[in-house]
Amino acid sequence: MTPGRQGTALLLVDLQRDFLARPGLVPAADAVCERAARLLRGFRARALPVAHAHTSTRADGTDRMPHWKARGVRACVEGTAGVAPPPALAPRPGEPVFRKRYFSAFGDPHLQPWLEERGIRHLVVAGVYLHGCVRSTVCDAYERGFEVTVADDAVGTTEPLHGEISRAYLADRAAAFRPTAAILADLGVGDAARAPACAGPADVAAATGAAAEAQRRWARVPAGARAACVERWADVLEARRAAFVDLVIREVGKPRRYAEEELGRAVAHARIAAELARGAAPTRIAAGVAAVERPVGVVGLLAPWNNPVAIPVGKIAPAVAFGNGVVLKPSPHAAETARALVASLDGVGLPDGLVGLVRGGAATARAICLAPEIGAVSLTGSLAAGRVVAALCAAAPKPLQAELGGNNAAVVLADADLEAVVPDLVRAAYGFAGQRCTAIRRFVVERAIAARFEALAVAAVRTLRVGSPDDPATEVGPLVSRAARARVRAAIDAARAAGARIVVGGDVPPGLGDGAWLAPTLVAGAPPASPIVQEETFGPVAVLQVAGDAREALALANGVPQGLVLAVHTRDTATRARLLADAEAGIVQLSAGPLAVHPRAPFVGWKASGLGPPEHGAWDATFYTRTQAVYGDVPC
Numbered sequence: 328m329t330p331g332r333q334g335t336a337l338l339l340v341d342l343q344r345d346f347l348a349r350p351g352l353v354p355a356a357d358a359v360c361e362r363a364a365r366l367l368r369g370f371r372a373r374a375l376p377v378a379h380a381h382t383s384t385r386a387d388g389t390d391r392m393p394h395w396k397a398r399g400v401r402a403c404v405e406g407t408a409g410v411a412p413p414p415a416l417a418p419r420p421g422e423p424v425f426r427k428r429y430f431s432a433f434g435d436p437h438l439q440p441w442l443e444e445r446g447i448r449h450l451v452v453a454g455v456y457l458h459g460c461v462r463s464t465v466c467d468a469y470e471r472g473f474e475v476t477v478a479d480d481a482v483g484t485t486e487p488l489h490g491e492i493s494r495a496y497l498a499d500r501a502a503a504f505r506p507t508a509a510i511l512a513d514l515g516v517g518d519a520a521r522a523p524a525c526a527g528p529a530d531v532a533a534a535t536g537a538a539a540e541a542q543r544r545w546a547r548v549p550a551g552a553r554a555a556c557v558e559r560w561a562d563v564l565e566a567r568r569a570a571f572v573d574l575v576i577r578e579v580g581k582p583r584r585y586a587e588e589e590l591g592r593a594v595a596h597a598r599i600a601a602e603l604a605r606g607a608a609p610t611r612i613a614a615g616v617a618a619v620e621r622p623v624g625v626v627g628l629l630a631p632w633n634n635p636v637a638i639p640v641g642k643i644a645p646a647v648a649f650g651n652g653v654v655l656k657p658s659p660h661a662a663e664t665a666r667a668l669v670a671s672l673d674g675v676g677l678p679d680g681l682v683g684l685v686r687g688g689a690a691t692a693r694a695i696c697l698a699p700e701i702g703a704v705s706l707t708g709s710l711a712a713g714r715v716v717a718a719l720c721a722a723a724p725k726p727l728q729a730e731l732g733g734n735n736a737a738v739v740l741a742d743a744d745l746e747a748v749v750p751d752l753v754r755a756a757y758g759f760a761g762q763r764c765t766a767i768r769r770f771v772v773e774r775a776i777a778a779r780f781e782a783l784a785v786a787a788v789r790t791l792r793v794g795s796p797d798d799p800a801t802e803v804g805p806l807v808s809r810a811a812r813a814r815v816r817a818a819i820d821a822a823r824a825a826g827a828r829i830v831v832g833g834d835v836p837p838g839l840g841d842g843a844w845l846a847p848t849l850v851a852g853a854p855p856a857s858p859i860v861q862e863e864t865f866g867p868v869a870v871l872q873v874a875g876d877a878r879e880a881l882a883l884a885n886g887v888p889q890g891l892v893l894a895v896h897t898r899d900t901a902t903r904a905r906l907l908a909d910a911e912a913g914i915v916q917l918s919a920g921p922l923a924v925h926p927r928a929p930f931v932g933w934k935a936s937g938l939g940p941p942e943h944g945a946w947d948a949t950f951y952t953r954t955q956a957v958y959g960d961v962p963c
Contacts, residue, residue, distance in 0.1 A: 333716055336376035337451045338432060339377070340452060342413070343411065362453070366481060371646070376418075380424075381403070386405060396663055417864065432464040439471060450481060454482060456486070457483065457490040457494065458484045478507050479507075480691075485719040521848055532943075535627075536700060538681060539700040541682060544609070554605035554648055559674075561594050574667060575636060580760075580843075581804065607620060615959055617956075621953055626705060633763060638707050639668055645948075649948065654695055656685050657684075704719075704725060705950065706727070717938060726950065728938070730891075734783060735861065735889075736769040736884035736887075737755070748786055752896075755789075755894075761867040771880045771884050773875075773876065787830045812866075815865070833847055881909055890936050926943060930942045
C-alpha cells in the first residue's frame with residue numbers, strides 16, 4: 328500500500344445478515360466474515376480508521392430499489408435482525424455507519440467528507456457483493472481520487488461469472504486486489520506471519536511457461552515411451568507406498584486403513600493411464616478419413632486435501648500419458664504430500680518443467696485458470712469453488728472438468744436386511760470423519776422401519792473406533808482442522824435450533840478435546856429444505872429422513888442440488904429397477920457392502936456435483952486429448 332498507514336482506512340460494504348444469508352454466496356459467508364473480521368482486528372490494532380456502509384430500507388418498503396420492488400424483495404429492513412452485521416463485524420463506538428439505498432457506499436454524501444477530514448487517500452474495501460455494491464463503491468472511490476485495494480479473499484458474490492468479470496475490470500482500471508494476509512502484513516499485524524506461503528503471479532507464470540515449453544517436446548515423444556514413463560512412476564509410488572501412507576496420516580489425519588486404500592487406488596490410476604495411452608490409435612472413419620487424438624497442451628490441476636495422493640495421480644497420470652504438461656495446485660492442507668508426489672516423478676523420464684507445482688489458495692487457482700498457456704482445467708473441490716472456476720473457464724474460454732462433491736443418499740426400504748445393511752451404511756457415512764465426497768450423508772428410510780433403523784444406527788455408531796489416525800483399527804479420526812470442526816458444529820447447532828433432533832453425537836468425544844475431533848452425529852426431524860439436508864457438511868454428520876414409500880424416498884433422495892452417489896437397498900427387483908431408472912446421480916450402488924470406487928469406472932457427478940466429462944478409465948481420453956479430423960493418409 329503506497330500511502331502511509333495513517334492515510335489508510337478500511338471500508339466494509341454490506342456485511343449484513345440478509346445479504347450474507349443469500350444462497351450461492353462465493354466464497355461462503357463464514358469465510359468472507361472470518362477474513363473481514365481479521366482485517367477489522369488488524370485496523371483496530373493499529374488504530375486506523377474504520378467505516379461501515381450498510382443498506383437499509385423502511386418498514387413500509389417504499390424506499391426499496393426499483394428492481395427489489397419488481398421482484399418482491401424485502402431485505403435489510405430497519406429494526407430487523409437482517410439489517411445488522413454478524414457480531415464479529417459490528418461497528419464499535421467511533422466507527423461510523425454510512426447508510427445507502429442503492430449500490431455505492433458513496434451514495435451517502437457524508438462518506439467522502441469523513442474520509443477527507445482524516446487525510447485518507449487509500450481505501451481497503453471488503454464486503455458483498457463484488458459484482459454490485461463493491462464494484463460500484465470502488466468505481467466511485469477511484470473517480471474521487473482515492474487509491475483502492477480490494478481484499479481479494481474478503482469479498483463475495485452470488486453471481487460468480489459477473490464477479491470474475493468485475494474483478495478483471497476493476498483490477499485493470501481502478502483497484503489492486505490483494506489477499507487479506509498481504510494487507511495485514513503491510514500493516515505490520517502479527518497474525519499475517521502465520522499465513523501459508525503462496526505462489527504469486529510470477530510463480531504461476533514461470534510454472535505454466537516451463538510446462539508449455541516442455542510439453543512441446545513431450546508431445547513428440549511416441550505414446551509407448553510416454554506410457555513407459557508413467558508405468559515407472561507407478562513402480563515408484565508402489566515402492567514408496569509406506570512413506571506416502573505415513574505422510575497422508577500425518578498431514579491430513581486420514582486413518583491408516585483409508586490411507587492404505589488410497590495409495591492402492593493411486594497406483595492403479597497410473598497403470599491404467601499408461602495402458603490406455605499405449606493403446607491409443609487413429610479411428611478410421613472411411614477411406615482417406617480418420618480421427619486422431621492430440622494433447623490439449625498444458626492442463627491446470629486443482630486438487631483437494633482429502634485424497635492428496637489418489638486424486639492428483641488420477642489427474643497427472645493421464646494428462647502426462649496423453650502428451651500434456653501439468654501445473655498442479657494442491658490444497659494448502661496437503662502441501663507437503665503434493666511436494667513429495669511431484670518429487671517422486673524425478674527419474675522416471677519426464678522432461679524438466681513438464682509437471683509444475685504451485686502452492687496457494689483461491690488467488691493462485693485463479694491465476695492458473697487465467698494463464699494463457701493453460702489449455703484446460705481439472706478441479707476436484709467444493710461447489711463454491713466450482714462455480715468460480717467455471718466462471719473463469721467460461722470467460723477464457725477453456726474446457727473444464729469438475730467434481731464438486733456430493734450430498735449422497737442411501738434409500739432403505741422396508742424389505743431390506745437391516746442387520747446387514749446398517750453397519751455398512753454407518754461406516755460409509757462416518758469413515759474418515761465423513762471427509763469423502765462419496766460419504767453417505769442422508770439415510771432415506773421407509774417409515775415402517777424408521778424406528779428400528781434408528782436404533783440399529785445408534786448401536787452401530789457406538790461401535791465405531793474413534794481415535795488416532797495412525798492406529799490400524801481407527802475408523803473415525805479428527806477433522807482436517809479446527810476451522811472445519813467449527814463449521815460442522817455450527818451446521819449441527821443450526822439444525823438443533825431449527826427443531827431437528829440430535830439422535831447421537833453432536834459434540835467432542837470424551838478425552839479428545841484437543842485438536843479437531845467431533846463425534847459421529849445423527850440428525851433426525853430436519854425439514855427437507857433445511858441447510859443440514861440441502862448442503863454437504865463434509866464432516867461426521869448424517870441425516871435421517873423418513874419416507875412413506877419408495878416413490879417418496881426417491882423424491883427425497885433426488886431433492887437436493889447435488890447428484891453424485893445414490894445407494895439403493897431393497898430386495899424387490901422391480902422396485903430396484905424403477906429407482907435406478909429415475910435416480911439423479913452419476914454413481915448408483917445397488918449391492919450391499921461398502922462402495923468401492925473402481926479405478927476403471929467413470930467417476931461422474933450429475934447436477935451440481937459435476938461439470939464436464941467423467942474422470943478415470945477410458946473417459947480420461949475425452950478430457951486430456953482433443954479430436955482432430957484428418958482427410959488423407961494419416962502418418963503412423
